[in-house]
Amino acid sequence: MLSTGALRAHLLAARLAGPVATSREVSLRSYRLFAARDPRVTLGLDPGRGWGEPDLLRLMADRCGVSADPAHVSGSDVIDPERTLAGLDAFAGRLADAARRRAPVLFGTGHPHRLLGFYAALADALSSVGCTVLTPAQGRCIDITTRFGVRTYNLDYVRGVALVREPGVRLTGGGTGAHSHSPLPVRVVLEAAAVGRGPLPELVVGDHGWVCGAGQLGIEAIGLADTDDPALFVGEAEGRVSAVVPVDDAVRSAYYLPLTRYVLNRAALSQ
Numbered sequence: 001m002l003s004t005g006a007l008r009a010h011l012l013a014a015r016l017a018g019p020v021a022t023s024r025e026v027s028l029r030s031y032r033l034f035a036a037r038d039p040r041v042t043l044g045l046d047p048g049r050g051w052g053e054p055d056l057l058r059l060m061a062d063r064c065g066v067s068a069d070p071a072h073v074s075g076s077d078v079i080d081p082e083r084t085l086a087g088l089d090a091f092a093g094r095l096a097d098a099a100r101r102r103a104p105v106l107f108g109t110g111h112p113h114r115l116l117g118f119y120a121a122l123a124d125a126l127s128s129v130g131c132t133v134l135t136p137a138q139g140r141c142i143d144i145t146t147r148f149g150v151r152t153y154n155l156d157y158v159r160g161v162a163l164v165r166e167p168g169v170r171l172t173g174g175g176t177g178a179h180s181h182s183p184l185p186v187r188v189v190l191e192a193a194a195v196g197r198g199p200l201p202e203l204v205v206g207d208h209g210w211v212c213g214a215g216q217l218g219i220e221a222i223g224l225a226d227t228d229d230p231a232l233f234v235g236e237a238e239g240r241v242s243a244v245v246p247v248d249d250a251v252r253s254a255y256y257l258p259l260t261r262y263v264l265n266r267a268a269l270s271q
Contacts, residue, residue: 044183183213
């Protein structure tokens with residue numbers, strides 16, 4: 001089993017925690033936009049209270065370890081590796097609970113280029129112990145507002161993990177998909193599951209709109225989030241997201257493999 005000390009060292013060496021690639025400017029901009037209820041940053045979450053910029057900065061300092069000093073406005077942002085480790089432990093605990101209950105689970109990512117392998121390994125492990133990994137609405141078209149206007153994406157699943165494809169990409173079941181923050185894909189998936197009278201997920205695992213969109217609808221959700229993703233941490237603070245792992249979500253995909261091993265061991269899902 002990967003030791004906590006070894007994983008902490010890896011987090012810092014790979015810049016998954018400690019000083020990360022996400023800049024302070026980008027993080028602070030996200031907090032401003034969230035305070036203004038910009039849907040690009042709320043990710044499908046409808047906050048239950050008013051969150052101003054100072055509130056969000058305090059929350060992110062507490063949950064992520066970013067600087068609480070509002071005068072700190074430039075440079076790299078920081079994630080406390082101890083908070084990442086605590087988040088991974090809580091995340092693994094929710095996976096272990098789902099495994100014990102043989103609960104139906106949905107996986108979805110807006111970071112397929114980076115995080116697909118992480119989620120796919122978890123999906124494989126849960127499937128091997130009897131959990132149903134759900135794949136409703138495969139191939140469904142979804143109109144998502146982007147900075148280029150409204151564009152149509154296709155919903156696909158790769159190794160049990162939902163993602164959206166770039167317009168014009170028709171390859172099914174392989175390759176990578178598009179970067180997305182939208183909660184629309186998880187809403188489409190949940191609606192398709194309900195209409196088809198299939199099981200609804202008892203746990204949603206992912207990031208961005210997959211987690212916030214599910215949590216907003218009352219479905220247990222857990223995920224990973226960077227310093228510029230305040231919505232997941234607000235969801236956790238308000239009790240609509242069960243566990244959030246503060247981590248840089250855009251490093252090389254291979255760097256997440258030790259996290260996969262750690263989570264699977266903690267959840268007693270290692271094969």
